[in-house]
Amino acid sequence: MTTINKKEIMDIYKQLRVADVRDGMDWMMMHNYGSVSPDIVPLFRTRFCGFARTVRYVPTNRPIPKMTPDEYTEFVGHWYNSIATYGWQNDIEEDDVIMMDASNTNVGIIGSHNSLDWKSRGARGIVTNGGCRDTDEVILTEVPVYSRYRSQTMVQGRIEFQAANIPVDIGGVLVRPGDVVVADYDGVIVVPIEKAMDVAKYAMKELQQDKINRREVYEKMGMELDDTVQ
Numbered sequence: 246m247t248t249i250n251k252k253e254i255m256d257i258y259k260q261l262r263v264a265d266v267r268d269g270m271d272w273m274m275m276h277n278y279g280s281v282s283p284d285i286v287p288l289f290r291t292r293f294c295g296f297a298r299t300v301r302y303v304p305t306n307r308p309i310p311k312m313t314p315d316e317y318t319e320f321v322g323h324w325y326n327s328i329a330t331y332g333w334q335n336d337i338e339e340d341d342v343i344m345m346d347a348s349n350t351n352v353g354i355i356g357s358h359n360s361l362d363w364k365s366r367g368a369r370g371i372v373t374n375g376g377c378r379d380t381d382e383v384i385l386t387e388v389p390v391y392s393r394y395r396s397q398t399m400v401q402g403r404i405e406f407q408a409a410n411i412p413v414d415i416g417g418v419l420v421r422p423g424d425v426v427v428a429d430y431d432g433v434i435v436v437p438i439e440k441a442m443d444v445a446k447y448a449m450k451e452l453q454q455d456k457i458n459r460r461e462v463y464e465k466m467g468m469e470l471d472d473t474v475q
């Protein structure tokens with residue numbers, strides 16, 4: 246693909262189910278690529294698609310000195326400002342999907358505050374191999390988060406920022422900045438951006454044939470037709 250038309254890609258992928266995209270990938274002989282490990286699950290039933298904005302945090306090896314609670318308050322701010330930093334969030338654009346490689350740590354790096362902020366900046370969803378906390382509020386505010394863990398902990402003394410806009414591994418899948426990400430209740434799938442239109446062509450065929458097939462059964466059963474069959 247020579248020019249990447251993000252709007253055209255979004256218009257098509259918004260209609261596709263994860264299963265269709267999976268089929269489209271198979272039709273492109275990418276059987277071994279794309280499906281994020283099923284232990285990365287949504288907090289609530291949701292669906293989204295968009296373009297990967299990647300970031301990586303790694304476990305820290307910094308020793309934590311003994312501190313008084315007041316000293317610890319300062320230390321917490323220091324960790325946010327200098328160690329587990331979030332500068333990348335200023336680059337979030339409409340239709341981004343945050344693909345956060347948290348190195349499979351059970352740490353609550355995503356919470357109800359930062360995830361809502363990312364949504365307000367245009368993020369369509371968040372996928373991580375790490376943890377999410379404040380999950381009741383994340384659900385309440387309808388921020389679509391897929392995570393490996395529900396975590397209680399803050400980041401201090403646990404993880405640090407490593408890099409943004411780099412290739413990451415999320416659930417066994419290589420995700421490069423700008424790749425297409427699609428999520429629904431079947432899970433998450435990643436499509437290499439340069440293959441997005443080819444995959445979509447075969448994915449759309451699957452969707453359309455399935456609509457016809459399912460509609461026949463709806464009609465046979467006298468079921469009211471819905472968007473999934475027309």
Ligand SMILES: O=C([O-])CC(=O)C(=O)O
Pocket residue numbers: 353354355356357358359360378379399400
């Ligand atoms: O403070 C954090 O690191 C994560 C969090 O709980 C939030 O954003 O609400």
Ligand SMILES: [Mg+2]
Pocket residue numbers: 356357358378379
């Ligand atoms: Mg919080």
